[in-house]
Amino acid sequence: MRHLNAQGLNPKETEMIYGYARVSxxxxxxxxxxxxxxxxxxxxxRGEKVSGxxxxxxxxxxxxxxxxxxxxxLMITRLDxxxxxxxxxxxxxxxxxxxxxxxxxTEQPVDTGSATGRAFLGMLGVFAQFxxxxxxxxxxxxxAQAKAKGxxxxxPADHERLVTIFDLKRQGVGATEIAKRVGVTRPYIYKVLARxxxxxx
Numbered sequence: 001m002r003h004l005n006a007q008g009l010n011p012k013e014t015e016m017i018y019g020y021a022r023v024s025x026x027x028x029x030x031x032x033x034x035x036x037x038x039x040x041x042x043x044x045x046r047g048e049k050v051s052g053x054x055x056x057x058x059x060x061x062x063x064x065x066x067x068x069x070x071x072x073x074l075m076i077t078r079l080d081x082x083x084x085x086x087x088x089x090x091x092x093x094x095x096x097x098x099x100x101x102x103x104x105x106t107e108q109p110v111d112t113g114s115a116t117g118r119a120f121l122g123m124l125g126v127f128a129q130f131x132x133x134x135x136x137x138x139x140x141x142x143x144a145q146a147k148a149k150g151x152x153x154x155x156p157a158d159h160e161r162l163v164t165i166f167d168l169k170r171q172g173v174g175a176t177e178i179a180k181r182v183g184v185t186r187p188y189i190y191k192v193l194a195r196x197x198x199x200x201x
Contacts, residue, residue, distance in 0.1 A: 015071040017104075018064050021047035022081045024177075033077050040106045042075050052084040053181060055092075065092070070100035073113070077106045079124065093121065138170075139163040165192055 019042030021033035030047040037045050048060040055061065061082075068074060074096060076082045082103075083089035093112060096103055102113035103121075110124075111117030142163035161182055168178045175193070179186040 015073075016044065016069075017042045017073045017075055018068065019045035019075045020061060020064055020082065021045060021077070022052055022058075022061070023047075023049050024051050025049060033081065036077050036106050037075055040075060040104075051180065052080065052082070055083075055088055065095070068096070068099065068101045072101045073104055074101060075104045075106065078108055079105060079110065138167055142166045162192060165189060169193060 017040075019034070019037030019040075021030045021037060023030055023033075026049045028049065030049070034045050034047055046060040046064055048058060050058055052058075064074060074082075079089060083092060093103055097112060102111065104111045104113070104117070109117060109120050112121060139160070145166075161184070164182055165178055168181065173181075175186050175189045179189045182189075
């Protein structure tokens, strides 16, 4: 087993299972994920409370990725704990594969160290791509709807932002999280949604 150094990790020759836990908000608890990872064999578990929409600012994840060595395993409970976008997930998996490491999930049959696990991950990628295409169609419909309602008369980027807001709202995402993802204020989100509801469909 590898021992911890001042940074929390210290690589040696022995293969290791590293666990990674993540929640999006500071008021959420990491305990359930951490317990599940340890029960599944993770010897070292790192957790953080940060959005998964980007790899930026995820210091604990980057720390684990830096210390993984050939034969090591990065374990998570679900894929969405590691990445929220197919591009980020693919980049991480590709990096692990090139270094001779593997990715495993405790709640999904994902194990890039096995043919079956890789096949399942590939299947998820196909579905994710399909979902992306559907989302693009919804965005196009949303843009047309926004133009027809006159909710937005700004630049194309503004229309895309508006459609993203509507799309996230349809997915059940709250105003605070929408504002964070889109990069606007919460009152702005309320204003846009209120104007949409006040106009005839």
